Amino acid sequence: MRSLRPGFTVASLLTGLATLGALLFTAPAAQAADAPLRDLADAQGKVIGTAVTGGKLTGTYAEVAAREFNWLTPGNAMKWESVEPSRGSFNWAEADQIVDFAEANGQEVRGHTLVWHSQNPSWLTNGGFTPAELRTLLMNHIDTEMGRYRGRVEAWDVVNEPFNEDGTYRQTIWSDNLGQDYIAEALTRARAADPSAKLYINDYNVEGVNAKSTALYNLVRSLKERGVPIDGVGLQAHLILGQVPSTFQQNIQRFADLGVDVAITELDIRMQLPATADKLAQQAADYRAVMNACVAVDGCSGATVWGFTDSDSWIPDWFEGYGAATPYDENYAPKPAYHAIAESLGGTTQPGDGCTATYSVVNQWNTGFTGQVRIACTDTALSAWKVNWTFGAGQRISQAWNANCTQSGTAVSCTNASYNGTVPPGGSVTFGFNGTWSGSNPVPEVTLG
The missing domain is CATH 2.60.40.290 (Immunoglobulin-like)
Structure with missing residues (x-):
């Protein structure tokens, strides 16, 4: 007072x-940005993407999404419960909107996600299907969705979050009924559905060298030895303020040495609210550390932030008392984190x-x-x-x-x-x-x- x-x-x-x-x-x-992030990323041969919500692609939200990013990921629009909420009844409206928007603005699309244990429709999870029936449903789902966007989606998170924290396979509707080789089956089917799309396995808490990331590493190495199509790994990077793993770059490099692309696919860095100048400065340092690790490794294709504005972030709904995780605040003001990303990509601006x-x-x-x-x-x-x-x-x-x-x-x-x-x-x-x-x-x- x-x-x-x-x-x-x-x-x-x-x-x-x-x-x-x-x-x-x-x-x-200088001013807010000497060039949009996408131009800086293009000059580095890197991706700078964002997850988006189709219904918000108007006004300032659309302007920033189009101006700053060269890739878009549908946040929820391509998940199974969204595209096939009831068996045989499809809703492609939001996914189509995002793909159309990307094409109109010279952006690539990352499809997310085809095979996951979460956000599946109840008719699928509670249907009492036999393993043979589930396999047919899964393969038809891959064929249908990838077929719709064949040639229009550059990369797909084919399999999402297959591991537990200790590196064991997560028990899911897929692993329980189809065995661990459901991953190889899904990748093989995905290659046939769209031979031009890059195929990824995506997971969280695999940013540094640990039991979970080592399990992913061993899986990718095994798949490549078997001739199973696998083009890349996605390190989600849902991080906590001040906790960027010290082995981040080392981990990216070891995957790249396997001959696969590495993408940071869902980057956000959450903090306990309220946000303060000191916390935002630490967040900027963390974003810079993540981006620098990617820029330093030729095999790292780039990074996608999981929503670019705090008004479209999942964090407050999932982590009570936490938020402010993205590069822009709720009023579309760029934070120090935005400028840190720009600097890592070769820009010269400062908050x-x-x-x-x-x-x-x-x-x-x-x-x-x-x-x-x-x-x-x-x-x-x-x-x-x-x-x-x-x-x-x-x-x-x-x-x-x-x-x-x-x-x-x-x-x-x-x-x-x-x-x-x-x-x-x-x-x-x-x-x-x-x-x-x-x-x-x-x-x-x-x-x-």
Whole structure:
């Protein structure tokens, strides 16, 4: 809460007018992006994709999806329960919409997913089918879906999440009834259904070297030795803030050494809410670490974020108290994570480019004063901010409002409150503080991060 300011007198007005000043500091570097992410990725020969929801492909959501990404993954539209909710009755509307959108915007499509233990229709899971019947249903499903998009979908997550955390095979409707070789059968059928599409096995918690990723590695090696068609592995990368595996690049490299493509397929990095400037800075470092690991390995085709905006993220619904996992906030303001991705792909932009911080003394009396900082953006945006300055004459902050301020010696650092971190293009926010001075009260130079 903002407190009442000290009394205002004629003497304080004269003193304040004499010392009133403002210093405009513009953060270094360029505007929001020197090039869209997709152009940077194209120049590196990499994929930068996003999962999308078909019903949201209008307005700003569609504009960002088209401008920034060279691949699209249907988040749910191609899963079995979506395309065949009742046996023999198909609904391709959303999947068609996403494929059409991608083609209209020069983007490739990653099909997701054909064989999975989850999000299957109840008629399938509760149908009491024999193993022979299930095999026929599965093969017909692969034929039907891949056949519909033959030549239009560049890659498919054919088999999704086949392993437990300890590297054993997950018990599913498929493994329980068809045995572990359901994976080889599905891949073989998928190759016949669309010989031009790249075929992947996709899983989570396989980003670093561990029991689960080693099981996947051994499976891929075995499939290749047997001549089963397998073109790549997908490392989902649903990560937690500050927990990027130290062996990420090593793991990517060992799969690439098997002669398969490696794709980061569902990247998001969740944090415990509320988001703060420090958490967003750590998130940016984590995104940079993931992207740098991929860029460093020729066999890593690129990365797909699992939704590019927090307004279309699955995290809050599945992990209570967590969120803010994507490169854009809910108002489509790019976060530091966006700029980290850009930098990993060869861009030069920094968060805060195109925004300014202005410090001013708005009231001064005897040994006290009230200051204000205004943060304004032109053609870019902020989803969090941090302002720093150094007092040159021993001033001290005694209280602040609309920001969280700390002072150590002469150094002051202020970060946004939970409710005013977002600064849209053309918008601004302000925060204020009371302080003390003695002798002089010069206006400091401020930096914006």
